[in-house]
Amino acid sequence: MEQLKVVGKSELRVDAKDKVSGKAIYPADIYMENMVYGYTVRSTMPHAEIAVDKKAAEAYPGVLAVFTAEDVTGLNHHGVVFKDHEVFCSKKVRRIGEPIAFVVAETMTAAKAAAKLVNVEYKELPAVFDPIEAMKEDAPKIHGDSNILYHYKLRKGSMDEAFSKCAVVVESTYETSMVDHAFLQPEAGVAYVEEDGTITLVVATQYPHYDREEVAEALGLPHDRIKILTAAVGGAFGGREDVTVQIHLTLAAMKLNRPIKTIYTREESFEAHSKRHPMKMKYKTGALADGTLYAMEAEIVGDSGAHASWALNVLRKAGVHATGPYTIPNVKVDSYAVYTNNPFTGAMRGFGAGQVPMAYEQQIDEIAKRLNMSPIEIRLKNCFKVGSETATGQVLEESVPLTETILKAAEAMNFEAKDQSSSRKKKGKGIASIFYGTGYGNGFPDVSNARAELKADGRIYVYAGATEVGQGAKTALSQIAAEAVGVQLDAIVFINEDTSKTPDSGTAAASRQTYNTGNGIKIACEQLRLEMLELAKEVLKLNTTVGLRINNGIVEVKSLPGRNISLEALYAEAAKRGKNLKIDRTFVAHSVRMDDETGQGAPYWPYTFAAFGVEVEVDTDTGKVDVLNAVCAQDVGKAVNPMLIEGQIEGGFAMGMSWTLYEDLGLQQGKIKNNNFSNYIIPTSLDMPEIKNIIVEAPESTAPFGAKGIGEPVMIPAMPAILNAINDAVGIRITKLPASPQEIVRLLKEKQA
Amino acid sequence: MHVEALKEKISFKLNGKEIEVEADPSMRLIDFLREVLGLTGTKEGCGEGECGACTVIIDGSTANSCLVLTSQIKGKELYTIEGLQKGEELHPIQQAFIDAGAVQCGFCTPGMVLSAKVLLDKQPEPAEGDIKRAISGNLCRCTGYKKIETAIKMASDYMKKDGAE
Ligand code: FES
Ligand code: FES
Numbered sequence: 001m002e003q004l005k006v007v008g009k010s011e012l013r014v015d016a017k018d019k020v021s022g023k024a025i026y027p028a029d030i031y032m033e034n035m036v037y038g039y040t041v042r043s044t045m046p047h048a049e050i051a052v053d054k055k056a057a058e059a060y061p062g063v064l065a066v067f068t069a070e071d072v073t074g075l076n077h078h079g080v081v082f083k084d085h086e087v088f089c090s091k092k093v094r095r096i097g098e099p100i101a102f103v104v105a106e107t108m109t110a111a112k113a114a115a116k117l118v119n120v121e122y123k124e125l126p127a128v129f130d131p132i133e134a135m136k137e138d139a140p141k142i143h144g145d146s147n148i149l150y151h152y153k154l155r156k157g158s159m160d161e162a163f164s165k166c167a168v169v170v171e172s173t174y175e176t177s178m179v180d181h182a183f184l185q186p187e188a189g190v191a192y193v194e195e196d197g198t199i200t201l202v203v204a205t206q207y208p209h210y211d212r213e214e215v216a217e218a219l220g221l222p223h224d225r226i227k228i229l230t231a232a233v234g235g236a237f238g239g240r241e242d243v244t245v246q247i248h249l250t251l252a253a254m255k256l257n258r259p260i261k262t263i264y265t266r267e268e269s270f271e272a273h274s275k276r277h278p279m280k281m282k283y284k285t286g287a288l289a290d291g292t293l294y295a296m297e298a299e300i301v302g303d304s305g306a307h308a309s310w311a312l313n314v315l316r317k318a319g320v321h322a323t324g325p326y327t328i329p330n331v332k333v334d335s336y337a338v339y340t341n342n343p344f345t346g347a348m349r350g351f352g353a354g355q356v357p358m359a360y361e362q363q364i365d366e367i368a369k370r371l372n373m374s375p376i377e378i379r380l381k382n383c384f385k386v387g388s389e390t391a392t393g394q395v396l397e398e399s400v401p402l403t404e405t406i407l408k409a410a411e412a413m414n415f416e417a418k419d420q421s422s423s424r425k426k427k428g429k430g431i432a433s434i435f436y437g438t439g440y441g442n443g444f445p446d447v448s449n450a451r452a453e454l455k456a457d458g459r460i461y462v463y464a465g466a467t468e469v470g471q472g473a474k475t476a477l478s479q480i481a482a483e484a485v486g487v488q489l490d491a492i493v494f495i496n497e498d499t500s501k502t503p504d505s506g507t508a509a510a511s512r513q514t515y516n517t518g519n520g521i522k523i524a525c526e527q528l529r530l531e532m533l534e535l536a537k538e539v540l541k542l543n544t545t546v547g548l549r550i551n552n553g554i555v556e557v558k559s560l561p562g563r564n565i566s567l568e569a570l571y572a573e574a575a576k577r578g579k580n581l582k583i584d585r586t587f588v589a590h591s592v593r594m595d596d597e598t599g600q601g602a603p604y605w606p607y608t609f610a611a612f613g614v615e616v617e618v619d620t621d622t623g624k625v626d627v628l629n630a631v632c633a634q635d636v637g638k639a640v641n642p643m644l645i646e647g648q649i650e651g652g653f654a655m656g657m658s659w660t661l662y663e664d665l666g667l668q669q670g671k672i673k674n675n676n677f678s679n680y681i682i683p684t685s686l687d688m689p690e691i692k693n694i695i696v697e698a699p700e701s702t703a704p705f706g707a708k709g710i711g712e713p714v715m716i717p718a719m720p721a722i723l724n725a726i727n728d729a730v731g732i733r734i735t736k737l738p739a740s741p742q743e744i745v746r747l748l749k750e751k752q753a
Numbered sequence: 754m755h756v757e758a759l760k761e762k763i764s765f766k767l768n769g770k771e772i773e774v775e776a777d778p779s780m781r782l783i784d785f786l787r788e789v790l791g792l793t794g795t796k797e798g799c800g801e802g803e804c805g806a807c808t809v810i811i812d813g814s815t816a817n818s819c820l821v822l823t824s825q826i827k828g829k830e831l832y833t834i835e836g837l838q839k840g841e842e843l844h845p846i847q848q849a850f851i852d853a854g855a856v857q858c859g860f861c862t863p864g865m866v867l868s869a870k871v872l873l874d875k876q877p878e879p880a881e882g883d884i885k886r887a888i889s890g891n892l893c894r895c896t897g898y899k900k901i902e903t904a905i906k907m908a909s910d911y912m913k914k915d916g917a918e
Contacts, residue, residue, distance in 0.1 A: 012851050019859030020847040020866060022794020022834035029793035184798045184806055184860040184894050234796075234860030235894050266799045470858025470895050643854040643900075650897030651857065677803035677892065685885040685898040 006482040006489050007705045010643035013475045014494065015232075015468060024232040027204050028188035032259040035190070036064060038252055039111035039262065041101040041118045042271060043093035046341040046670030047127035047140065050093055050100065056117040057103055062110035064256055066118060067102040072251065074220030078243045080210070080346070082308040084143055087218050087247050093122075094142050095306035095341055096670050097271030102248040104260060129670055131303040131338040132280060142306060142339035149304060150312040150337040152319040154599030156391050157330035162295035166286030169295075170366045176355045177737040178278040178303065179663040181348055182682050185234020186269040189245040190261045191253035198500075199226050199250050204233040206240045207507035208499045209465050218247045219254060226250065228499040236469035237655070238347030239273045241509060242309055270675040274346030275665070276354075277302040277314050277337075283359040285328075287367045293328045293382045300335040300356065302345070309346030311337035316442060318352035320594075320603050323391045324360035325402055325435035326382040331391040333599070341670045347509055349655060353436050354716045361432040361720030362733060375431050375724065376410045383433060384609070392594060394602040399708070401698035405611040405633035406433050408694045413613040413631040424620045427628070428729025432720035433611040436713040437604025439512045443593030446512065447586060449503035450520035452481065452528040454574070454581040458553050458567035460485050460528065461493045463501060466517040467508040471711050472644040473517075479640050480518045480704050484525030485532075486550040491567075503584065511709030514640065515606065516589050518704035524585035531581055532570060539565055539573050590702065606700045608708045609635040612653070612717035614689070616725040620748060623741030625661055625726060626689075633694040634714055638706030646693045649714045653691055656718025658682050661739055765826045768836025778824030782816075783807045785823045786833060794834035794863045798892070805891030808864035809833050815871045815890070834863035837870070845911035846870055846904075853904035857895035864891050869905045878909055 018024040043050070054066040069076050069090035076090060077083040089100050101118045105111035126140040133139055134147040141147060163169050189203040199221070205211050208228040216223035233240065245262050252260045264272055279302045286295040300318050304311035319335035348354075368378040383402045389395050409415075409431060419427040439446045451463040462481045468474040478492045485491075496502055505517040533545040536555040540563055542548070549558050556564035565573070574581050594601030615629040632649045639645055662681040666673030674680040699706025723734045732747040764773040767790075776785055786792045786809070798806035800819045807818040810832035837844040846869050849855075856862050865888055872879055872887035879887070884905045885898075893901065 010854070013854070013856060015859070016851040016856045017843070019856045019862050020850045021838055021843065022792075022863045024859050025793070026796070026860065028797070029787075031788070031791070182894055184804065184858065184892060185796070186798065232860075233858060234798075235858040237894075263797075266801070266804075472857070647854050647857055647896055647900055650899040651895045652897075654897035655894070676801055677799050678801065682892060682894065683898075684889045684892065685902065686889045688898050691897065691899055 004483055004705060006479045007640050008638070010641055011475060011479055011489050013472060014478055015474055026185055026234055027190060027202050027231040028263045030190045030202055030261065032190065032192060035259040035261055036104055036106055036256065037108040037111050037262065038102050038104045038248060038260055039108065039115050040099050040248065041103065041115045043089060043096055043098040043100055045093055045122045045124060046096050047125040048093050048122040049091060049125065050089060051121040052100060053119040054101060056119065057114040060110065060114035060117055062106040063114045064104045065252065067251060068100065072218060074218045076218070078214045078218055078247060079307065080242060080309055081312055084307050095343055097343065099248065102252060104252050104256065127341040127670065129340055129342055131301050131340055134338050134340045135336065142341065147339040148336055149308055149339055150315055152316045152335045152599060153597060154319050154322065154331060154333035154391055156393070159295065159297060159330055159332050162330040163286045166294050167289035168367050168370045169284060169286040170363045171284040172735060174281045174283065174359045175736045176279050176358055177663065178345065178665055178667060179276045179659050180270055180665065180680065181237040181239030181273065182680065183235025183237060183239055186264045186266055187244045187272060188263040189249050190259060191249035192259035193253055193257050197225065199254050200229060201246060201250050202229045202231050203246055204231055204240060206236050206467055206469060206509055208467065209504040210507065211243060211246050212499050214243050215246050215250050219251060230467050230497045233467060233469045236508065237349045238351065238509060241347045241507060242274050244272045266677065267675045270672050274309050275343050276348040277304065277311065277345040277352065279318065279355040281356065281359045283363055285363040285367065287371065291371050291373050291378050291381050293326050295330040296323055296328050298322045298333045298359065302335065302337050303342055304337045304339050305342040305344035306339065307344035309344055311345065313441065314352035318356050319599065320392055320437060321353040321435065322356050322360065324357060324364065325384045325433055325609060327384065327388050328391060342667065343670065343672060349712050350716050351510065351712060357432060357434050357716060357720040358723065362723055365724045365727065374416065376406060376415055379406050379433050384435065392603060393600040396607060399606060399637055399698045399700035400609065401635045401696050402433060402609040405609055405635055405696050408696065409611040409613040409631045409633040412692055412694060413615065413629065415613060425617050426620060426729040427615060427617050428725045428727070429613065429615050430721045430724030430728055431611060431613040432717040432724060434713065434716045435607050435609050436511065436716060437607050438515050438709050439510050439589045439591060439604055441591055441603045443591050446506065446516060446589035446591060448505045448517040448520035449584065449586050450505060450517060450524045451503055451582065451584045452521065452524040454528065454532060454567060454571050456568065456571050458571060459491050459493050460487060461495060462521055463495050463503060464517050464521060465499065465502040465505040466496050466513045468496065469508050471648065472641065473508060473513045476514055476640045476644060477518060477521055481521050481525045483705060484522045485529045491553060511608065511711045511713065514707050514709045515703050516587055518707060520585055520587035522704040523587060524583045527585065528581060528583045531583070535574055536565055536570060606703060606708050608710060608713045610713045610717050612721045614721045614725050616722060616729055618726055618729045618744065620730060623744030625739060625744065627657055627722060628689050630689050631692045631694065633696055634710060635696045635698060636710050637700040637703050637708030638697055639695050640707045642695055645695055645710060648710055649693050650691050652714030653718045654683050654688060656715040657722060660719040660722045660737060664738055664740065763823060763827050765828060766830040768832055776823050778822065780823045781819055782821040782823055782826060783818040786818060792833050792835050796860055796863060798860065805864045805868065806861055808867045808891060810867050810871055813871065813874065815868050832867065834866060837866065845915060846873065846908040849904040849908035849911055853900050853907050855896060855900040855904035861891055861893040865893065865901055869908060872905065873909055873912060877912065
């Protein structure tokens with residue numbers, strides 16, 4: 001194989017210059033002539049019938065319109081899987097924060113003042129906030145006649161006597177918390193009508209093409225009347241997958257024929273978008289005397305809140321990943337997604353695969369302890385290797401460097417060396433290893449379209465609807481394109497911001513863009529290269545394309561560099577011949593639907609692996625946990641851009657640590673109490689440990705240059721590694737997140753008693 | 754964003770230039786910068802002084818422009834992110850942020866760069882702890898801060914070499 005020239009290098013981000021100079025345009029940065037402002041009226045009750053009177057608000061000076069359910073011109077709904085969100089609530093509200101009206105006025109001040117005059121009469125209905133309660137027959141129903149919206153079953157081997165054969169069995173329940181993405185840029189957007197009648201929406205989104213469908217359906221327009229422009233996105237992490245501002249803005253622009261803008265406050269942002277599914281997990285794991293994991297039974301209940309969003313997919317992913325990256329012959333998993341009147345939950349980095357390690361990683365550690373094995377030894381013994389079979393019966397035939405990640409993490413943190421401090425501050429070390437299946441999964445068509453075109457300036461224009469959300473997609477995918485065509489990075493023009501120009505490349509989520517869209521771009525670019533060389537052969541009067549290379553924007557005969565043609569000239573030659581050097585290609589990821597009764601199938605591909613080790617210090621008086629060091633060994637397949645990967649790992653670790661130790665919505669009766677950064681705590685620079693990144697490469701043959709997606713796997717091991725380290729330090733087991741000082745003190749007291 | 758109120762003449766130094774403008778003194782500085790002067794590099798992440806995305810430099814110190822009123826900048830020297838580069842040439846701190854991979858979504862970046870500038874202006878060779886403290890009022894959800902800290906160290910080297918600023 002020829003050496004890679006662009007892939008594998010820490011190329012500088014293509015979007016960085018605009019971002020450091022303040023020139024990058026986020027949606028809130030757009031100001032237009034004649035622009036008006038919109039403000040959303042939201043429900044203040046978790047479950048109620050409503051009657052809306054908007055007359056007083058309409059009469060307020062400066063108000064142009066107050067839109068409610070009756071004004072929606074198409075279908076008054078949206079939703080990524082089930083259409084169970086209303087654009088505006090018509091008869092009922094199901095959570096606090098659901099949109100009821102959108103007030104449009106000449107100024108934001110007027111819109112906000114008038115919003116107070118929208119009179120919503122609530123007739124309160126019984127509500128339910130605990131998903132276990134919500135599963136009961138007599139619980140208040142959120143939608144339809146059952147709150148259970150999904151049940152995934154995984155069955156492998158036989159549970160009869162499985163546990164009785166085990167030398168050690170551990171059993172416990174665990175509860176993860178509902179948390180917010182807390183991306184730094186609150187939702188905002190601008191919509192306007194173009195001269196030809198196209199309704200254009202500028203927004204920060206993860207999936208512009210899907211937004212276009214949702215908007216078109218709600219407005220009752222064909223989707224080619226709608227154009228979505230993706231502005232710079234100030235972080236996403238899954239929280240920009242569901243529609244927030246999109247339909248309200250386009251509807252208002254269409255009706256009023258004026259540019260309209262909205263910006264959410266931080267508090268409103270907390271109410272408007274999805275959250276991470278909190279999960280209640282009943283887990284039982286057994287091992288034979290030699291440490292071989294033998295049986296696992298798990299029941300996982302995820303709180304979907306008032307809407308389904310991605311609940312099916314999240315609870316499915318939780319179920320598939322319930323065993324952790326370990327071979328276990330006998331497995332029974334049931335996972336459920338349940339409606340409640342809580343804030344709705346959806347996609348968030350980790351997507352179900354991030355919650356279950358709280359259980360499986362703590363249980364494997366506990367088993368090791370009881371069998372007198374080290375946490376490293378038990379993981380090495382049971383972890384997936386090439387040829388292993390997952391609980392769904394999927395054979396991992398390549399790119400499974402989990403053993404290597406565990407060994408490297410253990411070595412780098414000197415895992416076995418123990419700090420024998422006896423002061424009130426106790427140190428401890430913990431390790432966690434995880435796996436993560438890329439993509440939508442379960443046989444759902446996971447499609448990325450991409451286009452590559454040689455243009456008159458001699459550069460390669462790559463079109464893909466893959467959003468840059470900060471993860472570096474634009475840079476990494478440009479590198480893949482450059483490598484595939486055989487040009488330098490600066491010869492690639494990457495266009496991903498406009499649905500009227502780009503093909504649909506699926507969502508910027510599920511860690512799928514590098515693998516899926518990367519593949520689509522690679523095959524389009526390879527074909528473009530072939531056609532470019534074919535034409536060069538013709539123009540240069542050669543008998544073959546063998547021996548041709550592209551060098552600095554010139555196609556030349558390797559052994560006779562004087563015989564050449566520039567890419568600009570090549571474009572002109574193509575144009576002369578009426579030929580388009582423009583290639584469209586589609587990549588569809590491999591995924592086999594699972595059996596409904598047994599969960600057997602090949603739901604995701606590829607899987608990515610990681611092992612993180614951490615050292616913590618626990619203050620036994622105050623319960624405060626400091627993470628001192630972290631070692632992050634991350635499988636990447638092949639590193640497209642090591643510097644971008646390191647940035648992802650460090651940010652992922654911070655997010656995982658924050659979830660474990662700090663974040664708390666203070667949810668009470670469906671109401672988010674901690675809705676700004678003074679009480680919703682995320683880490684500052686002072687909270688972060690030293691982080692050592694270890695990039696482990698094991699190229700995957702179906703991936704573009706071997707590269708797998710890492711956006712989510714990089715955060716998943718942080719939480720269980722910290723929890724295991726806390727146990728190592730002070731001997732308590734965290735069964736409820738966050739591991740707050742109060743919770744630690746409570747558990748320490750309980751232990752002493 | 755704001756009710757029309759009585760305007761006043763306000764003069765101050767913006768990004769190195771003396772200016773005098775008609776402004777509503779009770780407007781938040783961030784709104785004045787973004788909406789009146791069109792300087793949208795200053796970002797709003799919380800509006801409550803908690804995130805630092807709106808950081809600007811007033812008389813050599815960082816300030817959260819969401820908590821400052823326009824009246825408070827009379828006679829002061831104000832820097833925003835737009836004032837750092839000279840034409841196309843980036844300030845060494847901006848270049849270091851690019852080179853170190855300190856930028857992801859970029860929403861915290863202008864504020865981070867300005868906090869770094871205040872630090873390096875006062876302390877050209879900061880210790881690790883100084884760097885961490887200097888950006889502890891700037892939240893970043895993407896990077897875990899590590900590459901930002903590296904960038905600030907790198908910028909300190911760049912500036913030493915340049916002998917500039
Ligand atoms: S917007 Fe001013 S500190 Fe957050
Ligand atoms: S780069 Fe996204 S918040 Fe800092």
